[in-house]
Amino acid sequence: MPSVSRHPLTHEEVLVSPERSERPGAWSQDSAAGESIAAPCPFCPGNEDQTPPEIIRREVNGAWTARVVPNLYPATAPMNGVASHEVLIDTALHEAPLRDRDLRSLSSTIRLWKERYAMHASRECVESVIFFRNEGRAAGQSIAHPHGQLIALPFVTPRLAAELQSFTAAPECPLCTTPRDPSTERLVVERCHGVTLRCPSAPRFPYEVWIIPDRHEPDWLACDGEALAEALQVATRALDRRWPGAAFNVTLSSTPVHVPKRDRFHWHIELLPRLTNIAGFELATGSWLNIVDAERAASELRAALTSSSR
Ligand SMILES: [Zn+2]
Numbered sequence: 001m002p003s004v005s006r007h008p009l010t011h012e013e014v015l016v017s018p019e020r021s022e023r024p025g026a027w028s029q030d031s032a033a034g035e036s037i038a039a040p041c042p043f044c045p046g047n048e049d050q051t052p053p054e055i056i057r058r059e060v061n062g063a064w065t066a067r068v069v070p071n072l073y074p075a076t077a078p079m080n081g082v083a084s085h086e087v088l089i090d091t092a093l094h095e096a097p098l099r100d101r102d103l104r105s106l107s108s109t110i111r112l113w114k115e116r117y118a119m120h121a122s123r124e125c126v127e128s129v130i131f132f133r134n135e136g137r138a139a140g141q142s143i144a145h146p147h148g149q150l151i152a153l154p155f156v157t158p159r160l161a162a163e164l165q166s167f168t169a170a171p172e173c174p175l176c177t178t179p180r181d182p183s184t185e186r187l188v189v190e191r192c193h194g195v196t197l198r199c200p201s202a203p204r205f206p207y208e209v210w211i212i213p214d215r216h217e218p219d220w221l222a223c224d225g226e227a228l229a230e231a232l233q234v235a236t237r238a239l240d241r242r243w244p245g246a247a248f249n250v251t252l253s254s255t256p257v258h259v260p261k262r263d264r265f266h267w268h269i270e271l272l273p274r275l276t277n278i279a280g281f282e283l284a285t286g287s288w289l290n291i292v293d294a295e296r297a298a299s300e301l302r303a304a305l306t307s308s309s310r
């Protein structure tokens, strides 16, 4: 039976209708990561002249392992002469999705994300630093080479504002109280060293997973990067085992940088699989229609993790 629930932080309505998963065309045909995206690749070694001049280059034995460049097609204008939309090319390897990385590579990637995030968050003109990663064409990835994107904005985004409002209005942090409710245990996918992978009670997307620190931390810069690396590896591998090659977005939700009561925020990362399309219902209503409920999603992802060794 279809049911209605509310996003725990933004209070958006989510309609879960499992019956719709049976209909023809329920699952996106284009969800897999595509190989045929834009060749030759402007992010591969040897093609550095196809990107704007780099902001950062990390090298090992004379070969670069990561580059940060301004986005050639920025979503936002530079502020005070500083590019506000960056591309973080965190590997020189063209075929290196997050799920295939080892922990050392992922930890180094997270250090790079943090470094750039911290730089923008320290700017007085910046109110929100948005970080996301698109993997697969259905997730909006236009260049197949793995990369993340960071956008610094001079305002608090509506999503962060809604989440902060939810944190400040609640008597106690919703992400801290959830684990104390035994009925939510079945939404846990895995626990990794102080970080829990959990399906949210009102998922907007099938198999949506949140990576949430067990300890209340407003700002993700305080996190243990190695624990987060492991959590990201587990989450992306679980999804890939359940839906091989599935496209997904990774989004970071961390406190706006200069607001009062920012300590009430509880940072987390959302892994949003793109197995279905956003269509007329979502556009017409501003609500979400999901065909897989959170309990089923968590159960199948747990089973995927235990089906073979990591
Ligand atoms: Zn490439």
Ligand SMILES: [Zn+2]
Binding pocket: 173, 174, 175, 176, 177, 215, 216, 217, 265, 266
């Ligand atoms: Zn909390």
